[in-house]
Amino acid sequence: MSVDFRxxxxxxxxxxxxxxxxxxxxxxxxxxxxxxNTALLLGHANGLPAGSYGPWLKDLARDVQVFAFDARGHxxxxxxxxxxxxxxxxxxFADDLxxxxxxxxxxxxxxxxxxxxxxxxxxxALDLAAAGRLPEFAGLMLLEPPVFPPPDSPVRAEAxxxxxxxxxxxxxRRADWPSVEAFRDRLKNGNSPFARFVPTMLDAxxxxxxxxxxxxxxxxxxxxxxxxxxxxxxxYSDAWSRLDRIERPLDLIxxxxxxxxxxxxxxxxxxMVRRMKRARLTQLAGIGHLMIQEDPERLLALVRRWLGCA
Numbered sequence: 153m154s155v156d157f158r159x160x161x162x163x164x165x166x167x168x169x170x171x172x173x174x175x176x177x178x179x180x181x182x183x184x185x186x187x188x189n190t191a192l193l194l195g196h197a198n199g200l201p202a203g204s205y206g207p208w209l210k211d212l213a214r215d216v217q218v219f220a221f222d223a224r225g226h227x228x229x230x231x232x233x234x235x236x237x238x239x240x241x242x243x244x245f246a247d248d249l250x251x252x253x254x255x256x257x258x259x260x261x262x263x264x265x266x267x268x269x270x271x272x273x274x275x276x277a278l279d280l281a282a283a284g285r286l287p288e289f290a291g292l293m294l295l296e297p298p299v300f301p302p303p304d305s306p307v308r309a310e311a312x313x314x315x316x317x318x319x320x321x322x323x324x325r326r327a328d329w330p331s332v333e334a335f336r337d338r339l340k341n342g343n344s345p346f347a348r349f350v351p352t353m354l355d356a357x358x359x360x361x362x363x364x365x366x367x368x369x370x371x372x373x374x375x376x377x378x379x380x381x382x383x384x385x386x387x388y389s390d391a392w393s394r395l396d397r398i399e400r401p402l403d404l405i406x407x408x409x410x411x412x413x414x415x416x417x418x419x420x421x422x423x424m425v426r427r428m429k430r431a432r433l434t435q436l437a438g439i440g441h442l443m444i445q446e447d448p449e450r451l452l453a454l455v456r457r458w459l460g461c462a
Contacts, residue, residue: 159203159227159360174232182213191217195273201227203360225378236381246279253287264290282394292402296417311416322380353445395427406435415441
């Protein structure tokens with residue numbers, strides 16, 4: 153199965169993982185400059201396909217074999233024409249991650265594979281871990297997985313309010329653009345998290361998030377209704393009630409819970425970690441939910457230390 157659009161255009165190679173329900177997920181590989189004894193798979197956030205991390209992944213791939221994939225609803229991925237609630241259910245993202253990880257592990261042979269899951273990609277890993285289906289990752293680091301808190305949580309009201317804003321904002325997102333530059337200028341000057349991206353990461357995101365239209369111009373590779381459906385799915389996930397089933401050790405990274413523009417996940421993470429048996433939490437001062445795009449150098453150093461290649 154071929155990929156018509158690549159969100160990570162400068163990958164060294166790309167292959168496609170097909171799912172039982174008819175989705176097709178491009179998996180991108182960036183090869184290190186010299187022999188590497190470790191590999192990393194990235195699972196991205198909602199609305200940010202693999203290419204939105206491109207410059208950061210390229211830096212990491214200097215001495216790490218890097219894989220990243222476009223989740224269904226993003227970048228070059230395709231998905232079946234069924235109801236959005238069915239196609240973008242949280243279980244589908246967990247199943248997809250397992251398929252992609254198994255395919256990458258089969259390619260690597262004896263090289264250990266660690267997983268870095270950001271937001272949506274982190275939530276998928278927690279769903280697999282709670283079900284006892286997590287692949288044999290050498291390490292697991294999750295950046296603010298959006299596990300919706302229970303009704304009695306002190307964070308619940310904030311989560312409800314902010315998640316509703318995300319859903320409505322995604323639905324209103326403008327889909328079609330005359331050029332990548334016009335899209336970038338809108339994001340750069342807007343009052344949104346994208347305005348806090350460093351320039352190289354914003355440029356990469358804009359190239360990855362838009363795909364060419366047949367008649368000219370560009371359109372969002374993740375349609376507004378799809379992005380909204382994924383945000384909605386997180387709201388109705390029961391993952392929190394299953395966190396205590398997770399046996400595997402993992403590292404959780406949160407943003408600054410005291411930032412006025414914080415995501416609710418940053419405040420929920422301490423309670424989230426307490427429910428898991430072998431989780432460690434690091435919260436980073438002065439940084440937000442889209443932390444790799446905001447401060448790529450800081451996150452690069454953190455991940456390199458974690459992988460043992462700093």
